[in-house]
Amino acid sequence: MKKALVWIRRSLRLHDHTALSYATNNFDEVYVGFVFDTHILKKLDDKKDHRITFIHDTLDNLNKRLENGGVYVMYGKPEDHIVQLAKDLEVDAVITHKDYELYAQKRDEKVESKLKKENIEFKRFKDHVIFEAEEVRTGSGDFYKVFTPYKNTWFSKIKENPDVLSERKVDISKITYKRVKGYTSDLSLSDIGFERTEKEREYSPDYKKLLKSFNQVKDEYNKKRDYPAVRGTSKLSAYLRFGQVSVRELMRKNWPYENEGEEIWLSELAWRDFYFGLLKTFPHIEKFAYNDKYENIPWINNKDHFKKWCEGKTGVPIVDAGMRELNQTGWMHNRVRMIVASYLTKILIIDWRWGEEYFAKKLIDFDLAANNGGWQWSASTGCDAAPYFRVFNPYRQSERFDKNCEYILKYVPEVKNLPPKYIHEPTKITQKVQDDNNFKWGEDYPKPLVDYSERRKEVIQIFKDAPYE
Numbered sequence: 001m002k003k004a005l006v007w008i009r010r011s012l013r014l015h016d017h018t019a020l021s022y023a024t025n026n027f028d029e030v031y032v033g034f035v036f037d038t039h040i041l042k043k044l045d046d047k048k049d050h051r052i053t054f055i056h057d058t059l060d061n062l063n064k065r066l067e068n069g070g071v072y073v074m075y076g077k078p079e080d081h082i083v084q085l086a087k088d089l090e091v092d093a094v095i096t097h098k099d100y101e102l103y104a105q106k107r108d109e110k111v112e113s114k115l116k117k118e119n120i121e122f123k124r125f126k127d128h129v130i131f132e133a134e135e136v137r138t139g140s141g142d143f144y145k146v147f148t149p150y151k152n153t154w155f156s157k158i159k160e161n162p163d164v165l166s167e168r169k170v171d172i173s174k175i176t177y178k179r180v181k182g183y184t185s186d187l188s189l190s191d192i193g194f195e196r197t198e199k200e201r202e203y204s205p206d207y208k209k210l211l212k213s214f215n216q217v218k219d220e221y222n223k224k225r226d227y228p229a230v231r232g233t234s235k236l237s238a239y240l241r242f243g244q245v246s247v248r249e250l251m252r253k254n255w256p257y258e259n260e261g262e263e264i265w266l267s268e269l270a271w272r273d274f275y276f277g278l279l280k281t282f283p284h285i286e287k288f289a290y291n292d293k294y295e296n297i298p299w300i301n302n303k304d305h306f307k308k309w310c311e312g313k314t315g316v317p318i319v320d321a322g323m324r325e326l327n328q329t330g331w332m333h334n335r336v337r338m339i340v341a342s343y344l345t346k347i348l349i350i351d352w353r354w355g356e357e358y359f360a361k362k363l364i365d366f367d368l369a370a371n372n373g374g375w376q377w378s379a380s381t382g383c384d385a386a387p388y389f390r391v392f393n394p395y396r397q398s399e400r401f402d403k404n405c406e407y408i409l410k411y412v413p414e415v416k417n418l419p420p421k422y423i424h425e426p427t428k429i430t431q432k433v434q435d436d437n438n439f440k441w442g443e444d445y446p447k448p449l450v451d452y453s454e455r456r457k458e459v460i461q462i463f464k465d466a467p468y469e
């Protein structure tokens with residue numbers, strides 16, 4: 001009787017799953033395990049972390065669906081627990097999916113070498129991406145440094161071999177569970193030192209409703225995706241991050257694409273692969289600028305400004321709305337992520353790593369590769385990034401993408417008495433406007449921390465003068 005343990009990490013589902021598919025097709029008995037990794041958990045200072053609640057509820061959901069078994073849920077160091085469980089269950093192999101972050105790769109190497117000593121095989125499958133870094137290459141065999149040609153090759157490779165999207169079927173009946181001393185399938189949040197997040201921040205493990213509602217608007221993704229007040233994007237990022245949904249499944253539903261909306265949406269999944277590939281190929285970008293010319297930018301790094309940015313009190317309504325959305329819901333619309341990131345790095349002139357870290361703490365969909373990519377893109381330090389001289393004007397962005405101020409007013413109700421013109425750009429407010437609208441600028445809502453036009457000039461000069469030694 002051949003037995004395997006499937007270690008789930010980012011692929012928290014039971015369908016279309018490369019590791020589970022391989023295991024249930026090649027082994028007689030299959031066990032499933034998950035470790036709440038203390039290396040990751042100890043960095044979370046908010047004990048009401050919506051991601052932990054989300055993972056916990058997802059595991060609960062998987063347990064309910066597994067009639068013959070359940071998931072072994074552990075807490076500690078994976079290199080200890082996975083190896084011990086594999087020994088206790090007397091499995092022949094531990095099977096998992098690949099993870100492209102540096103920490104994860106090192107962790108897997110440790111697990112592999114410990115398992116080897118026990119004569120247990122360790123197998124890793126691609127699951128989280130359509131193509132890995134090594135699969136989409138330029139003619140000379142390098143990783144692409146520009147997204148558009150990367151994306152074109154990515155699409156042509158799918159056309160050449162659509163099987164890359166096919167479902168990896170799982171035979172759930174092979175999944176089983178046996179009592180092992182010291183292990184449980186039912187670890188509560190308090191067992192791991194966390195508390196449940198508030199109801200309004202809860203994410204249901206069932207992504208299907210979201211997918212269904214996105215299908216109604218998907219064909220217009222190209223037209224609607226930039227407007228934070230309308231439902232123009234899928235909101236599936238957290239489900240992709242933790243793998244409740246399979247990226248192949250999403251691709252299959254839209255392949256071959258039939259209109260521009262679908263094409264552009266699939267390109268976002270290509271961006272996702274691009275950033276995983278970039279991080280895998282250039283692991284130093286986790287800490288340093290991709291473009292080393294911009295590594296030593298003399299950031300101003302005013303701590304008070306940073307605090308106000310985090311709290312959504314910069315005095316720029318579209319920026320404040322974005323930060324408040326993040327703080328209240330754990331998610332932020334992509335257009336607004338770009339606006340707030342640009343404002344932090346280009347106008348407050350604060351190191352992109354500060355913003356990246358704050359997002360990492362707060363985002364339900366936090367993913368090192370995409371977050372680092374998004375921040376380095378916005379700060380102009382990244383690969384195929386926004387050119388440094390193209391500084392987002394938050395007032396124009398606000399007028400263009402939230403014309404009727406619906407998004408802003410959801411999160412910044414203090415400015416609701418003002419006519420839209422001043423909500424977009426409070427710096428235009430005169431005393432008369434304040435008197436007419438019963439609004440005290442600086443009291444009811446803060447004045448901007450800095451002068452946009454001056455800072456814009458300053459930052460362009462700073463980047464022009466790079467590199468700094």
Ligand SMILES: Cc1cc2nc3c(=O)[nH]c(=O)nc-3n(C[C@H](O)[C@H](O)[C@H](O)COP(=O)(O)OP(=O)(O)OC[C@H]3O[C@@H](n4cnc5c(N)ncnc54)[C@H](O)[C@@H]3O)c2cc1C
Nearest residue numbers: 233234235236237268272334337365366367370371374375
């Ligand atoms: C500063 C900054 C930080 C970001 N941090 C993250 C992060 O930590 N995690 C994350 O998943 N995305 C991040 N993004 C990318 C993007 O904002 C989110 O993926 C998107 O807003 C999620 O919403 P959605 O699911 O409705 O996306 P949709 O528009 O429906 O896109 C579908 C999926 O494609 C992927 N995707 C879309 N845009 C990007 C992108 N630019 N880069 C990589 N993948 C993308 C996501 O998985 C997304 O769910 C960041 C962007 C910026 C500018």
